Amino acid sequence: MRVQATSRVSALKNIATRLRIDCVKATSEAGSGHPTSCMSAAEIVAALFFSEMRFDSRDPQNPDNDRFVLSKGHAAPILYAAWAEVGFFPREELLNLRRIDSDLEGHPTPRLPFVDVATGSLGQGLAAGVGMALNARRIGAAYRTYVLTGDGEIAEGSVWEAANLGERYHLDSLCAIADVNALGQSGPTMWQHEMDTLARRWSAFGWHTIVIDGHDVQAVLDAFDEARSTKNRPTIVLARTIKGKGVSFVEGKNGWHGKPFKKGDEEQRALAELEKQFVAEDEPAPSPEPPPRRASRSEPQPAVLDPPGYKLGDMVATREAFGEAIAKLGQKDPRIVALDGDVKNSTFSEKFEQRVGDDRFYQSYIAEQAMIGMAMGLASRGAIPFPSTFACFLSRAYDFIRMAAISHVNIKMAGSHAGVSIGEDGPSQMALEDLAMMRAEPNITVLYPCDAVSTERLVVQMAYRPGPAYIRTSRPKTPVIYGPDETFEIGSLKVLRQSTDDVATVVGAGITVFEALKAYDELKATGISIRVIDLYSVQPIDSVMLVHCARETRGRLITVEDHYAGGGVGDAVSGAVASAGLTVERLAVREIPRSGKPEELVDRYGISAKSIVRAVRT
């Protein structure tokens, strides 16, 4: 126990009261928000910000600062109040909560410099915290990571995925605090105040588990002390709290979730009660202690790689080229890390593990939500993570991906085994909606290379382009069609065949580029010319060239994709050329496919050369 802890108690109590007052005022002024969810956490937040955490309150992004993730994002007002209390911005700002011209949004986003990852979709903060703790190891920083969760969100499986991985990686710099206020949005939480039931679960998952009264400041401080001295495993502090604590007429009452006190009498009654809770202080209000300086400040430069080592005509699956590319990149840039969901021998991320080593390769096991969440945490602290799995299983983490887009973090996702061309494993293993899923997010870069050279070049491009990105790779081997010096700009495309007599532009991507090239040869033999495009950059997309090509080819555009019709390449191209008044004919998978040989399936679902030839001829 720290010597100063006891004498700090009354000062921290008063800070907690001030935080409560600020939350009441801000939400009443906004006319919406979750004051009662803030009030249960006031002592925890006060103790964290004014006693436990080491951070430079004027520089929230200092690489040595302890990290704080508010997983229960709806308690945003108390996060904002804490940063006002440390002096990062004027307290009056809090009254702009939830206004369109304020960054103090309803739930925290990284528009605010003290927010690393957006929260508000429950159950995501702990995985991000695992990623941040792993990052401390990567950069040799001493910072600790604190994650404040609600008790309702502990029902999310993603929390248990993160719990497993926190233990697996022995993250003793990670401390989660569950604000167990026993009430969810619509009623009691699953375990309410059964602290033993909760403790049993966390202990079984290997966490050091401490149960406390979350309104007892001394107990909170002691728990943090104990967490800090616990080695080799993470700690969870299960804090029994009262929702709405501090205002008698809402304390522990159902029906007050997400409900501010009405301005006027109701708010005034609440504030009057809170004002009475200030106590005499036996020392001045504490200030946050700055962290010891330990993390490196040097800014690594983007790596420049040797040209891809493939020869024209080599048969290489793009998934294998992906593995090669991240391995090459990882060997040159220490920020590059890789995460796997037990498919490294299929995605070829094992090349990274073999050549870069274990310490930057994180095995997430079969837990895709945690994999993406960890990547978000790593990215938010300066790493450039490449989480990869079968593309279809990224759908498991779509809510995390959505939040990664809102966070605009540098996560570089890779999905292999796209489409029906995987063959015999059948529909459960085929990604046929991943382009729709990724394209929907307006700030996710979506790449879909067809050969090994373009894959390697695009992996490097995506690594250093700010924000989230996705690369889609295929299972079958495809021939290398680009020379080692060919360059690939994101937002551009390649015209592979063209003549002045072209009767249509066929837009392929991934394996369908080769179907388009086959169709070209077949049609050529009968005297018909088509233009063939490799649309390796699906988002952003090269509207100008698409329109230009279409206009040169009688206005005809035909897309062909190993993806369902909704939301994929066809929709992307169609949107891109709409303002020019052009329409698109779309060849895509239009029903739930089945098992079979790759070539049989590509043909059966209408995306083979045969279908292209037919479409051109019609």
Place this chain on the structure above:
Amino acid sequence: MRVQATSRVSALKNIATRLRIDCVKATSEAGSGHPTSCMSAAEIVAALFFSEMRFDSRDPQNPDNDRFVLSKGHAAPILYAAWAEVGFFPREELLNLRRIDSDLEGHPTPRLPFVDVATGSLGQGLAAGVGMALNARRIGAAYRTYVLTGDGEIAEGSVWEAANLGERYHLDSLCAIADVNALGQSGPTMWQHEMDTLARRWSAFGWHTIVIDGHDVQAVLDAFDEARSTKNRPTIVLARTIKGKGVSFVEGKNGWHGKPFKKGDEEQRALAELEKQFVAEDEPAPSPEPPPRRASRSEPQPAVLDPPGYKLGDMVATREAFGEAIAKLGQKDPRIVALDGDVKNSTFSEKFEQRVGDDRFYQSYIAEQAMIGMAMGLASRGAIPFPSTFACFLSRAYDFIRMAAISHVNIKMAGSHAGVSIGEDGPSQMALEDLAMMRAEPNITVLYPCDAVSTERLVVQMAYRPGPAYIRTSRPKTPVIYGPDETFEIGSLKVLRQSTDDVATVVGAGITVFEALKAYDELKATGISIRVIDLYSVQPIDSVMLVHCARETRGRLITVEDHYAGGGVGDAVSGAVASAGLTVERLAVREIPRSGKPEELVDRYGISAKSIVRAVRT
């Protein structure tokens, strides 16, 4: 312990050996598949099918049959071998495994009559099993539900969500068996053979936990006996097994996942070893026992509801009309059930709970994957489940939704709080990619009503349309614009304003219908007429009417949607009119939005009447 169990052991051992042989032969013939993952489970499957389960082997869908879910779907060959062994189809069929003309796919799908839900995306089977066990209660059946999982998939959070709910609902008719063979796809599983570590987790989650040697037939039988006599909570049998058991040169070896024995020498060596494992039998091979008859065979008819009780001009949020509609429907049809993720007071599914009662309202707490998985299990056994939450949080369950589409089960999903029009809560609570996500699946019906009457009518329609469906509802109150007798066909649309002078067709859905109507009034005042469409059915979509309207309005189509541009209403309409050579101008949200008032946000992100007027005028 059952008297016959001991004398059955040798017969069951031989069945296990035959299953192994069948799996080796089928996968070798196919040239792909997962024989070693089957071999670890052979005794478990033999004991289940030939001693434990009560089912009519000629009628897999008999409502009294015990249910079996192969959560480790990659072990499909052993499921197929078991059904061949019980005589449901000829053993020779197994050699058609994974062929395009066979329903014996790489992973099980309900194309096969003995498969309830498709598996192959790991970690999903247990939630489906919870749903099936709940369904037994609903229909008063005595069937038990068995779920066979791998150990690798236990890392999926969804398993722990289902574990929580299995306990919460005291499902003693549910028995999970974990085939702990310690090897995943790319390496050892997280806990390998640490049986205690696994047992600690399941016990902490409240399950009756039995650890056995999964190759000891008597131990397997005893465990099932113990499970059957365990009351008030589900059982997990943690079976320590050896991957590839039975063939010495692959037993417990890494690198043999998803790898068949090569035809010829390798396969023959494996088969020779297995053939030697047959033992003398002390009784003839057992046959499955049929179940006692208990579930009702009566087929309920679709309910016919009184017309919606709204008056033109009433202000009602579509989310509230959704709650009203499922409550009305649930009161008339016992198959209708509802599931919630702790937001019933926002989605208004609480109306169902209040009026239909607890026994068909399943609280999933904040665990959306389990919610959808449970709904899949319920639907596969005859219920018509309406799982609902905020639309954005359905993204949490996208992989389950994908598998529900592959399963073509009758799940009727509802997502509220669509788009920026939710206002101050900010982007984490706004669904802006749900249409893209749902539309991508070719067999999901996607509905998006704008008023209370159409919502109620469409809820009834979706309930009785076979297959998965999704309805998107909004937070703000909107005026009732349809009379109580108006009918709504899925795949159709409503033309709300039209004249012979229309200069453009504006297609709205949900809240943007009212923006379009406002734009209509504004333009009308300046002498410009537009046609206004309510596109309540986004998938299937009324291409004919869209083309017809566009042609009557100078070929101009403008879509406006409270959704991101990728994959939503604009893409849907564009795809629908492409073959007519028409293009679409799309008003949609094109960046990550922020907090603010609904009307401010609708305006700022370019989907308000103002933007429509500007687009029409351009």
